[in-house]
Amino acid sequence: MAYGFARFEIPWKKFWFATLITTMLLPSTVLLIPQYLMFREMGMLNSYMPLYLPLAFATQGFFVFMLIQFLRGVPRDMEEAAQIDGCNSIQVLWYVVVPILKPAIISVALFQFMWSMNDFIGPLIYVYSVDKYPIALALKMSIDVTEGAPWNEILAMASISILPSIIVFFLAQRYFVQGVTSSGIKG
Template structure:
């Protein structure tokens, strides 16, 4: 009888302890989620405020830190789109597109070819050349600005889109070449050998076999290039002088420069439009993007 009582006590004790543990777990989960939500909100707040403020009037923008507009207006978008120049913002978006399209396509093609050569073929001076790629990766951009400017000036490319995309279309972005080389090294070469036995030459093997397997990394490369080009300010500032050739990044600055009293709601409204393509493209290809950078050995 004594034994039975003891075991019943033990069972009740254990049940109480299990309940306490479950309560603690729930509490700790709630705290963790609250913290995550808070930090996430703080980090996203500038973006949320930007979107909210783009619907405010100029006078309301600086009256408080809240993001909800009291009198929502599309004034910023309508007038911002028209700009203070003879061109609408549509023109600047088109200019950005004219730079981005050849740059992204050129980068994808040229970096793939360069990376394939480095990852799969033996050729004279391969190590020296790959060493140079890594060295370029570590070189600050600013160092090459002046020599590049002089080169493009001598080629007669100033005030054109060419200096903005041609170097990238010739595998000039060492980072992408490195990223693709790393990804290719992680792929087994059996499939390529099978293709060679099937009679494919190097180019056919690259196009039919390697590129489809490289797709996640290639999507990452295209996304990175798209976002970086969309956000590039210094390049267009140096090489473009005619307003009709300005991309979005320069056009945003233009609206700050030309008027003494800044129309902030117009600038914010156009900023929202300027970041939206990158956001849309990123979320559309997010899955491949993460797969591409994580399996390529470049994380962060």
């Protein structure tokens, strides 16, 4: 979607881009009831699909906007050279643009991973079996408000819960730093 916005002249492009930006202004809780009804009709409640399906279709306007801004800083010269060499739009995207965008795509993937790891309201709404709770929700549910909290267990679970995020960040740190630093380079 970002490549289409950044590189192609489409009818009503400014209107659709403004609509994309406007969706970023909506609080995510506004979309919860329609999404819940949709996923209920699809029979996907009490599974992880309502949590992962929107991520697969780039429904977060912020990430599309981030990739559009990154693409605007990439010169079109290499794309034009690939087209002269006989590449169609899909080949230009796959063989020229995606390698250039790799740091930005990995940055978006890291941000999305962190947001989904820290999501509390989504699993609370869509997942109702205790054995399927993600770690953030299980951590919250382990705190009993009527009795004293077992802080040793809570802190141990909190320490374990941040391990996937730390491991993923350190594995992709090189690309993340590349994406952040190269996003300001002009062609």
